[in-house]
Amino acid sequence: TFGSAIIQRNPLFSTLNHDDIIYFEKTLGVKNVIQDDEELETANTDWMHKFKGSSKLMLLPENTDQLSQILKHCNSRHLAVVPQGGNTGLVGGSVPVFDEVIINTRRMNNIISFDEVSGVLVCEAGCILENLITFLDQKGFIMPLDLGAKGSCQIGGNVSTNAGGLRLVRYGSLHGTVLGLEAVLANGDVIDMLGTLRKDNTGYDLKHLFIGSEGSLGIITKVSILTPPKLSSVNIAFLACQDYISCQKLLFQAKRKLGEILSAFEFLDAQAMNLVLNHLDTLRNPLPSSIYNFYVLIETTGSNESNDKEKLEGFLVEAMESGLVSDGAIAQDSNQSASFWNIREGIPEALQKAGAVYKYDLSIPVEKLYDLVEEMRIRLGGKANVVGYGHLGDGNLHLNVSAPQYDDDILGEIEPFVYEWTSKHHGSISAEHGLGLMKAEKIYYSKSTGTVQMMASIKKLLDPKGILNPYKVIPQLLLST
Ligand code: FAD
Ligand code: MLT
Ligand code: ZN
Known part of the structure; x- marks a missing residue:
């Protein structure tokens, strides 16, 4: 459970058997089929230590072909899957809810090409952001995004969450700078959208569906991204x-x-x-x-x-x-x-050290943005420490409530007030972190019913068995009917 939402494991999903393990070992090599308790403990737990799954298996594919084969197998066997990059996500999207198989992209970490004239970088999804920053620095370029988690987060995770970060005010969102990507669908089909062009109006630009879809529509395996020159x-x-x-x-x-x-x-x-x-x-x-x-x-x-x-x-x-x-x-x-x-x-690290954290990531018109922090302080009295920071240049408030330990009374003061307040001021309940597990059921505060229904239709089209990152992003009711 998380807060008041009680989620049931989808009984249509199967559980792992011996033949599955044999198949994965044959496809990936024994050492890339992780069943070790300690490693699984880490992979099952999110960065905040707030969300915890009970997966018995993590798979480490080395390339698109291997990833395609294992996804195809999971789909045919009805095994649910969680795509995972650096596991720095802050909304419970990157860890299993129950026993979903974790597919981590960390071994897919090659730079494929870099064009020093156009600044277009093509790389695999598992490249760590900081490594890309270092690589580009030597070439006289920078990444168009930067964030505190750069030492661990992967570009595939960044694109899947449409991460914002510290430079968005200048270089815009990944919807502008990602020029192409390759993704593997739930059934193992590889979709090549790995263009490197700034302009390409040949029909629907489907890569945008995957940018910010938090692993719910496919697993991103390669990314092409426009990088700005490093200025002096x-x-x-x-x-x-x-x-x-x-x-x-x-x-x-x-x-x-x-x-x-x-x-x-x-x-x-x-x-x-x-x-x-x-x-x-x-x-x-x-x-x-x-x-x-x-x-x-x-x-x-x-x-x-x-x-x-x-x-x-x-x-x-x-x-x-x-x-x-x-x-x-x-x-x-x-x-x-x-x-x-x-x-x-x-x-974020200081907040973690201070105790329990209730984390909210909101887009609010700049004139109103800090009113919410002040109102929250009044609501909570002295019960907790209310902290405000964020990307003011983008109208993005990080409202965090810090307390010695988690407490249902405190949560009851914060929610649904924080969502209702944001909705009333025409803001977004997720500016950059995504919905994940934490906010899947809250989506209506920021999106119309028709839009959410269209999201569910697209999900059913691309992942008819619903094996990709279940219980996240889209309200359960829409997918179970
Ligand atoms: P993960 O946490 O592993 O996964 C995140 C989501 O993407 C999950 O739903 C997962 O299933 C999915 N996913 C991961 N890889 C793939 C893939 N290859 N294909 C499909 N789906 C995939 N976020 C911001 O936007 N701005 C910030 O400034 C920012 N700062 C942060 C600072 C700190 C200290 C921390 C801990 C986090 C911060 N974040 C920030 C949140 C987080 O780092 C970003 O969302 C990051 O982009 C996640 O990348 P990751 O590789 O860790 O992905
Ligand atoms: C940040 O801007 O520091 C990140 O989004 C992480 C956070 O909100 O705590
Ligand atoms: Zn941020």
Whole structure:
């Protein structure tokens, strides 16, 4: 169970037998058919330690052909499957709910090609994001996405969740930068959509169905992605604001005054800063002279060092003179840049260390975004620590409630209020993390009935037996009828 939703195992799914194991061992090699308790414990448990399955088997295919064969077998045997990448997902999508077979793509980690003229990278789904960043750095390019989980998450997982992250404000979503992909359907059919063109209007652009479908329609095996050139001047400023309206006005100004060089606009409140300072020993507040209510991290990326610096400094002087910014620092070297980023990127880890976390990932119009945090604080009184941070430049609030341990009273204060509030303000209950198991049944807060029905029809068309990531993304009722 999770919260109030009680999920039953679908009795139409079979359970593993000896012949299945023999088939998988023959197809993948014995060492890539994992039945070891310790390894399974890790693969069954999500990053937050909140969702836990009881799978008895993890399969590690090495290429598309092997993956196709094992999926075909699972489909014919009615064995349910969970696609898994780096297992950094935050909505319970990457772990089994019951005994689903885990198919992890970590061995599919080859870079297939890189075109230094167009910047198009083609690689296998299991490539770890940070490895791709390092590879591209040597070629003078960057990935169009970056996120705190880069050391573990895989590009296939990123595409399957349509991950947003720290650079979306500049480079847009993966729906824009992913040019093509290859996916294997539940029945083992391999669908080649691995185009490398920026423009291709030959009919339906079906790759978009797989971007953000969280493993519910197929397993992504290869990705082609447009990567921007690495520009020579990157500057990072860490700023303090006394109130939320100042953060909001600062964003408005940054979009106009920094314009095309703006590459990140992130915010955190004092509660998030305190968590990081209390739980991550090596980190220090870059602005220690006073206590501020909000902090903003602004990054600029451009091609003219002196112009870019002058632009950023001019912007900051104006912001300080007008009172929007109370204090600030510009990183003087790469160590200081990293220390600024570590504060922002360390928040999820600090929350984990602080105890139980109720995590919400919301799109809300920027003017209203922090009202929700304040209302939540009033609702919860002193019962829990309410923390707000996120990708302010994209209107994406990460609202987290931190408590010593999980407590149904606290959950009852948060839900359904948080979803109703977001829906009332025309927001989305998942800006970037997806629905997974956590929010499959909540989808109607953000999507119309007709849209959800169409999603269910597409699911039934591509995966008629429903073996791919069951109980996730789409409400159960629609798939069982
Ligand atoms: P997993 O967690 O393994 O899987 C995620 C989902 O995708 C599951 O539903 C799984 O079934 C499916 N899946 C995985 N691989 C495939 C595949 N090859 N084919 C089909 N389906 C597949 N997310 C953001 O959007 N922005 C952030 O800034 C961000 N920061 C994070 C910071 C931290 C510290 C952590 C722990 C997580 C963060 N996340 C963020 C969430 C998460 O990292 C991303 O969603 C990431 O893209 C998941 O990649 P993964 O390889 O770990 O996928
Ligand atoms: C982030 O922006 O830090 C991630 O999305 C993770 C989180 O929300 O905790
Ligand atoms: Zn985020």
